Amino acid sequence: MMEVMTANYAAAYAVKLARVGVIAAYPITPQSSISEKLAEMYVKGELYGKYFLVESEHSAMSMLIGASYAGARTFTATSSHGLALMHEMLFWAVGARRPIVMAVVARALAPPWNIWGDHMDVMSERDTGWMQFFCENNQETLDTILMAYKISEDRSVMLPSMVIEDGFILSHTYEAVDIPDQDDVDDFLPPFDPEWKIDFDDPRRFGGLTMPDWWSEFRYRIALDQEVAKKKIVEVDKEFERRFGRSYGGLVEFYNCDDAEVALVLAGSAVGTAKEVSDKMRERGKKVGVVKLKTFRPFPAEELKKLNDMVPVVGVFDRSYTFGYGGALYSEVRNGIYVPGGGALVKNYVGGMGGKDFTPKNMEFIFEDLLRIKKEGKVDRMVEWINIKDGTGRW
């Protein structure tokens, strides 16, 4: 059934379709309309599970960890400062191997106050062990939440997932979204059935003290299972395509890349802009490709390595910045595709932060700059900030 809705409403519909058992929520802009829509569905009796109001995002995540231990499927949504407040419990969710799924409506962190789209919040949580899936549009937000449960709850994975949609750009923008039939979703996503949960007849302790000798073994298992998750993500994406007719590339989608002279790697809603600009530039004979990073954690380094054979120059567009170095995606991509003594040249573009408009014209500028680098054969500046009011934004 097609309906016109925001990404936030699409997320709420996904939660309903996934038959989530326990939802705990605390409002924060621009996430609030997910919580509100779910509250409305709950009051109308449309949700399978229960909806709880908590006093903070820290308690929201805590409550879900508890509910997941009891054996319930769980969901929350947050943004920016809320995600930062959860930081501690994000580690607990991973260490406790609770396959919680959370929508993160990506937003900047203050000061100065800024409620708009940005990736600083999600990038700050990349080392927690959560899987991180970026969405390009509203449909993808709904579909990714359904897929995320299937991936997270797989007994060979058992890790939580963040489904990331860009604040306001997607969260408050209306698009046509296909809502799958409940029966089809039930068929795709079986009920949560964890191997380990609270059992009074077989009492166990979860998360107790471990000595140094064993602690790293627990970390090692998480590291291994992130690798397992890569295969699972591709598998689930293929199954989703088979059942619902939509695919998002699994880990990475290469668009217009086959004969490209340069390629730009990016994640989130800007991918759509990049694809459109790439199409337009190709009409003018400029062969520019787009690499959509669907999955940021686990990081698809092997898949991205292919870029070395595809193009001589790779650009990376970041909506975040790791102060003192470059964008987070940039450093990851650069390390990921690195081959000793060769490989593609890589340049970082930083822009669209804190909700700043990032236009097709800006995107075209990046592609033109990459073509220039290809021609000159060297990267003169490591990082370029796009659209900075004072200064050149170059170094």
Next chain:
Amino acid sequence: MPKFTIPKEEYVCKGHSACPGCGTPLALRYTLKALGKRTVLNIPAGCGGVILGVWPSYALKVPVVDNAFECTAAIADGIRAGFDVLGVKDAYVVGWAGDGGTVDIGLQALSAAVDRNANIIYVMLDNEAYMNTGIQKSGCTPIGAWTTTTPVANGKGWNTSPKKRIMEMLVANGIAYGATVNVAYPEDFIARLREAKDIKGTKFIHALAPCTPGWRIDPRKSIEVARLATQTGIFPLYKVENGKYSLTKEIKNRKPVREYLRLQGRFRHLPEEAINEIQRLVDEEYARLLKKIKETNE
């Protein structure tokens, strides 16, 4: 009246790693004897988590979920929510936190759980300081006590702030049931938990338990010291049900607080006038409690 019995079943195993004379294992034993096998404890950072042992072993015969310092009430309510959704009805969910994890860092989550009237039992194991990290002042450290962060030198420097009135905060919030218990009174301890367990909503148990290294006491005297806390009126045993206060242990002739203080090294530095001042504060607080009992039962 049927005869009061204490169940023989033990849910705390031998071989836990509590210090000699520690009140915590006693509190755990009494709690689990009262609630039985279908109980899950969730325990944040604190002695409670450490004395149960090191993975892969642990010293309880019921499931335990460990958690971060400030989220006991939220995790407990989450477990309850999961049980409710999955139709698990005959189980007790207990948040088992220390005084610091309750009146300080865990207060926000606890107050919100009471706001939701979360159907959980919250036991605050009160040993009057951050004992697991090495005897630092908490919101429950009593006036006059030495701790490593309220050190004493040149006849001054001990803790000067009164113990937080956590029960009053929760009663003001409209908690379903609250009671103080003391490991020196096992029958009363068990009776309160039996009373609390089937009340719907949030139940708060404030359990006093001595810490021998923190209180600087001879391990053989820990029960004697704990009993004196109640006999002197420093830690009266009472409950609050639907806003009504009542004493659960009548103390006919309260002993002077000096008897309690002088047994503990953490109060050794106190001059006579400070002890007299503490006596005055305890009398005042006790009178306030009696007044509340009178008022709420009128």
